[in-house]
Amino acid sequence: MRMLEKLGKSLREAIRKLARSGRVDEAVVNEVVRDIQRALLQSDVNVKQVMELSKRIKERALKEEPLKGMTAREHVLRVIYQELVNLIGKPAQIELKPQKILMVGLQGSGKTTTTAKLARYFQKRGLRTAVICADNFRPGAYEQLKQLAETHGIPFYGEKNEKNAVKIVKNALENMKEYEVKIIDTAGRHALEEELIEELKNINKVVNPDHKFLVLDAAIGQLAKEQAEAFHKAVGITGIIVTKLDGTAKGGGALSAISVTGAPVAFVGTGERIDDLERFDPDSFISRLLGIGDLKGLIEKFKEIEMEKEIKPEEIIQGRLTLKDIYAQLEAMNRIGPLKQIIQMLPFGSLGFDISDEMMQVTEEKLRKYKYIMDSMTEEELENPKIINSSRIKRIARGSGTTPEDVKELLKYYRTMSKALKGLKGGRVNLRKAMKHFRI
Amino acid sequence: MFEALKSKISSLSKIKEVLTEGEISLDDSSLRDTLWEFQIELMECDVALPVAERISEVLRERLIGKKRKIGTSVEEIVREAFREIVDEIFIHSLDFDEFIEKTEKPILLVFIGVNGTGKTTTIAKIAKRLLDNDYTPILASGDTFRAGAEEQLREHAERLGIRVIAHRYGADPAAVIYDAVAHARARKADVVLADTSGRMHTNVNLMDQLRKICRVNTPDLVIFVDEAIAGNDAVERAMRFEREVGIDAHILTKVDADAKGGTALSVVYETKKPIAFFGTGQRYEDLKKFSKDWFLKQFLGE
Numbered sequence: 207m208r209m210l211e212k213l214g215k216s217l218r219e220a221i222r223k224l225a226r227s228g229r230v231d232e233a234v235v236n237e238v239v240r241d242i243q244r245a246l247l248q249s250d251v252n253v254k255q256v257m258e259l260s261k262r263i264k265e266r267a268l269k270e271e272p273l274k275g276m277t278a279r280e281h282v283l284r285v286i287y288q289e290l291v292n293l294i295g296k297p298a299q300i301e302l303k304p305q306k307i308l309m310v311g312l313q314g315s316g317k318t319t320t321t322a323k324l325a326r327y328f329q330k331r332g333l334r335t336a337v338i339c340a341d342n343f344r345p346g347a348y349e350q351l352k353q354l355a356e357t358h359g360i361p362f363y364g365e366k367n368e369k370n371a372v373k374i375v376k377n378a379l380e381n382m383k384e385y386e387v388k389i390i391d392t393a394g395r396h397a398l399e400e401e402l403i404e405e406l407k408n409i410n411k412v413v414n415p416d417h418k419f420l421v422l423d424a425a426i427g428q429l430a431k432e433q434a435e436a437f438h439k440a441v442g443i444t445g446i447i448v449t450k451l452d453g454t455a456k457g458g459g460a461l462s463a464i465s466v467t468g469a470p471v472a473f474v475g476t477g478e479r480i481d482d483l484e485r486f487d488p489d490s491f492i493s494r495l496l497g498i499g500d501l502k503g504l505i506e507k508f509k510e511i512e513m514e515k516e517i518k519p520e521e522i523i524q525g526r527l528t529l530k531d532i533y534a535q536l537e538a539m540n541r542i543g544p545l546k547q548i549i550q551m552l553p554f555g556s557l558g559f560d561i562s563d564e565m566m567q568v569t570e571e572k573l574r575k576y577k578y579i580m581d582s583m584t585e586e587e588l589e590n591p592k593i594i595n596s597s598r599i600k601r602i603a604r605g606s607g608t609t610p611e612d613v614k615e616l617l618k619y620y621r622t623m624s625k626a627l628k629g630l631k632g633g634r635v636n637l638r639k640a641m642k643h644f645r646i
Numbered sequence: 647m648f649e650a651l652k653s654k655i656s657s658l659s660k661i662k663e664v665l666t667e668g669e670i671s672l673d674d675s676s677l678r679d680t681l682w683e684f685q686i687e688l689m690e691c692d693v694a695l696p697v698a699e700r701i702s703e704v705l706r707e708r709l710i711g712k713k714r715k716i717g718t719s720v721e722e723i724v725r726e727a728f729r730e731i732v733d734e735i736f737i738h739s740l741d742f743d744e745f746i747e748k749t750e751k752p753i754l755l756v757f758i759g760v761n762g763t764g765k766t767t768t769i770a771k772i773a774k775r776l777l778d779n780d781y782t783p784i785l786a787s788g789d790t791f792r793a794g795a796e797e798q799l800r801e802h803a804e805r806l807g808i809r810v811i812a813h814r815y816g817a818d819p820a821a822v823i824y825d826a827v828a829h830a831r832a833r834k835a836d837v838v839l840a841d842t843s844g845r846m847h848t849n850v851n852l853m854d855q856l857r858k859i860c861r862v863n864t865p866d867l868v869i870f871v872d873e874a875i876a877g878n879d880a881v882e883r884a885m886r887f888e889r890e891v892g893i894d895a896h897i898l899t900k901v902d903a904d905a906k907g908g909t910a911l912s913v914v915y916e917t918k919k920p921i922a923f924f925g926t927g928q929r930y931e932d933l934k935k936f937s938k939d940w941f942l943k944q945f946l947g948e
Binding site for chain 1: 686689690691692694695696760761762763764766791792793794795796797798799800801802846847848849873875876877878879880882883886900902903904905906908909928
């Protein structure tokens with residue numbers, strides 16, 4: 207995901223700067239804040255918002271007392287982390303239940319494509335879903351949604367020659383009663399087009415939707431704020447969908463939309479195919495963004511979910527890694543961030559062990575496959591992967607619908623992980639010592 | 647339009663204050679804050695960060711050079727400094743009507759850009775302009791990918807009473823455009839307006855396809871359509887299209903959505919290619935010819 211990609215890079219550089227400087231003083235904080243500022247500005251985050259954020263980070267970093275036991279550096283990291291969390295907002299609640307969804311946004315932001323993608327999302331999750339074309343303005347809008355819907359077996363409603371969009375929507379609701387999820391595509395419009403905004407209000411009244419999604423182009427500049435404000439005022443936005451994140455646009459406009467609407471980013475669009483729609487999870491997003499070796503934070507996070515997920519961070523650190531740990535981590539992935547993130551958080555740097563690119567590139571998709579593979583393993587195999595021989599590999603591959611190569615890959619991955627963790631063996635990890643040589 | 651930027655320009659008067667209050671010497675440190683504020687204000691108007699930084703830097707260099715003239719119409723010096731920069735940026739220009747008049751027919755114009763910037767609508771507007779000037783345009787439906795794209799183009803053509811050359815969905819756009827040019831030659835049409843699918847500049851195969859379109863058909867102008875409401879990415883993608891395909895001119899759309907104007911400055915600054923038109927609404931006549939004077943008027947309120 208490319209959202210605020212540059213920000214992540216700059217943040218990591220800024221944090222590295224912080225680590226290198228012997229003393230965390232005002233000059234260092236200023237420099238770090240300036241780097242973050244530039245990254246945010248280049249990501250099209252609202253300029254005022256950026257300035258306010260940098261001011262707050264500076265103030266808090268310099269004036270607030272670090273928490274007990276925290277170094278100055280950790281304190282600054284914590285402040286940056288917290289402020290970013292505030293900026294990016296809460297996760298969106300998308301329930302799999304009958305609902306009506308209204309899609310709104312500027313011309314060309316990708317409403318129609320996203321309408322089809324969203325319908326597909328609910329359809330795949332077993333809900334009877336239909337799409338409704340209320341865009342009777344743009345030539346070809348009707349055909350576009352109809353073609354997209356029909357290709358994927360999604361029921362479609364539209365009236366090609368009806369001039370009154372409100373009437374179309376009324377008829378649509380009458381005709382599509384049997385469907386559990388109804389998604390209404392509307393014509394693109396902007397805040398200054400009063401008549402069209404009025405029309406949108408009327409559609410909103412007729413539909414009384416459960417969700418009103420603002421579709422926002424990732425490339426949008428400073429206008430994002432006032433446009434989001436106008437749409438929010440007209441219909442009350444409940445969620446934001448950022449589109450076209452497969453290009454180089456950073457989607458910073460979404461942050462102003464979050465701040466003026468109070469609505470979360472629910473989905474992001476990452477391509478032209480109907481399945482190129484991803485849920486947006488602020489937590490894992492931020493961990494990926496920061497990509498820092500915050501071991502303490504990691505252990506805290508582990509502790510929060512320890513009860514339900516059976517993860518024993520101390521054991522992992524001591525080098526007693528089993529496939530079960532990897533499995534538990536995959537289960538918890540949505541809450542902590544991907545495994546590579548965890549690896550980044552561990553202080554391998556101090557042990558002269560470099561994390562290979564190959565390891566870093568293990569994608570979430572691949573990890574999901576690993577999960578299927580582990581589901582086909584016996585308890586014994588999970589506890590003691592060494593016993594997995596070629597005939598076991600064949601059986602596991604068959605059972606999980608994967609190939610023996612996939613299984614071998616998982617085992618190789620496991621071995622790389624264990625090897626990395628062996629560096630930390632020898633009883634209790636001396637955190638202080640490890641942190642001292644901490645290269646992040 | 648551009649109200650925001652116009653009002654920001656007034657912050658230049660802060661520089662004036664700095665300059666007229668004789669006691670403050672115009673060294674780097676005294677200018678830094680004021681120019682930083684000015685740079686922030688440029689960015690608030692969607693001037694891309696690197697461009698805003700460069701403008702601020704140039705202003706600094708030029709203002710420091712002028713410091714001996716303290717007290718004598720400093721405001722004019724400052725305005726001049728910024729106007730000069732704008733002037734230098736917009737040195738690249740294109741008179742579209744003249745180009746059409748002087749170029750051998752049939753002329754091929756290919757419209758390219760990322761998804762949803764308004765290529766198809768812009769083509770319809772250009773077609774209307776050509777019709778008004780007594781030329782015969784035809785449309786080539788080179789977007790054989792997006793659902794509804796052909797219908798969209800056809801609908802415009804019907805409204806305008808002009809022809810569309812189209813193949814089926816999934817056809818090779820280079821071939822569609824080739825056929826359209828052949829058709830124009832046979833039927834003595836003057837201008838072929840070729841639509842293409844919106845594409846992300848990061849998609850290697852689709853950029854290859856654009857190169858093929860240009861190789862096979864050697865267009866007279868490749869026009870990059872982007873939206874005036876795009877922020878920093880406008881520069882990024884314009885440069886990619888310029889490097890990988892080559893563009894001759896920009897058209898910036900959706901100016902009526904209260905675009906801040908800075909995007910125009912940024913893309914021309916970086917690509918050194920002129921802006922032919924602005925799109926200012928959903929009607930066919932909502933296409934304004936770009937001129938430097940017109941822009942300066944919007945920008946500086948002169």
